[in-house]
Amino acid sequence: MASSAVPFAVDRSVSALVVKIGHYSLHHGGVGAIRSLGRLGVPMYAVTEDRWTPAALSRYPARAVVWPTTGSERPERLVEGLLRIGRAIGRPAVLLDFCHAMGGPRYESDWGLIPVETFSAYGLWFQERLVPELERVRVVSVDRRGGRFELKLDSGEQFTARAVVVASGLSGLAHLPHELAAAVPDGPAPGGPVSHSSHHRDLGRFQGREVVVVGAGQSALESAVLLAEAGAAAVRVVARGPRAVAFGSPPDHQPRLRPESPFGRAWSLYALSYHAVGFRRLPAPAREYLVRRVLGPKGAWWLRDRFAGRVRVTQGRRISRVTVRADGRPVVGLHGGGRVGELAADHVMAATGYRMSVAALDFLGPGLHSELVTGAGGPWLDAGYGSSVPGPYFTGLPAAASFGPVMRFVCGTEYASPRLAKAVATTHG
């Protein structure tokens, strides 16, 4: 891609890894290359001898991998090290393989926006290659009998297992605040007056309609934009906080002198991402608070331009109740800031997220429910993700109460899976 600021073409689709081998405390060539290429928008990675070198502290590398070397290592050791670093920085490498296999564009840096269709196709591609034996059945019950677990599937099949890993994710955990739930005694539905954002695949049904979206996270802000883009007559986001509607910083506006994490540069996010086991030592109320508040609602940086001018915003007002008029139109009662008011619409979409509750894991038998030690909104887990009852293991959102907010995100898998797999193999292998 040509840049108007430099007299040569810059290919920003290819990232660069600056490797420094050997101990030269005054060596600044590497950081110069990192800064020059980084300023031109080339996605940068760096190998540095510790976390405090200018290269590691530079704002440009998407990731600085610490690898102290002397320069006198055997070539095989250097090759091994480079392969290890390739794997460490190479989470997108699988996606790169996918892009290569499909012949599509390459996604190598935080600037690359991946369309949902690509992400979904990547998920299926990944599954077909790495988990080809996947069975599409629902587990309807898990009961403990003696030292084993009896599982029933919706296919009618039954079998026993020594251990069960619960990775049921967000299923059944969609949260609808009671002010909205009270308006729809039969439950929220995409075609009714009130729905949850998780109900929708295609927002085309709202063409020409007025929609109120409740919430201020990515579900709310992106749904609002997609509604406007799908031709909704009017879209309004309603949020409780006075400055709730906000967007994250683009990758080149991250603070300096703070360590990198999958969520951006911050000491707290670094600790939560790479030392999640320490979260278990906090008292339950602190864990519950942090799981809800850390990495709280915000829009992605790339959504801001699509949102501005298209979506109206009411913030700093709480919903007192929602009523449904005789013609089926919902009316949202609001209060806050010393004012009360009402908003009428054709539809209210609650983009109000997901709440973990052990009770919602309805496939766990009553015996297991009563025996599991819980706290902070989830099962209490040991360092290997095992519950207080020997045999069940929990990962993903159900593990957030013990391992913190990183478990709410895909990248939490990188922390959880090796520990969980090792614990299961050691105890039940």
Ligand SMILES: Cc1cc2nc3c(=O)[nH]c(=O)nc-3n(C[C@H](O)[C@H](O)[C@H](O)COP(=O)(O)OP(=O)(O)OC[C@H]3O[C@@H](n4cnc5c(N)ncnc54)[C@H](O)[C@@H]3O)c2cc1C
């Ligand atoms: C709108 C939105 C945006 C998000 N954006 C991001 C993001 O940008 N980055 C990020 O890292 N994370 C994001 N997340 C979070 C991310 O989706 C989750 O962290 C991730 O999907 C969790 O993976 P999981 O495998 O634990 O659960 P899930 O992806 O929910 O998968 C759980 C699986 O278990 C199956 N299942 C459930 N119950 C049963 C049963 N009884 N029997 C058989 N199978 C069952 C389900 O069908 C499903 O296939 C977002 C979430 C939402 C809702």
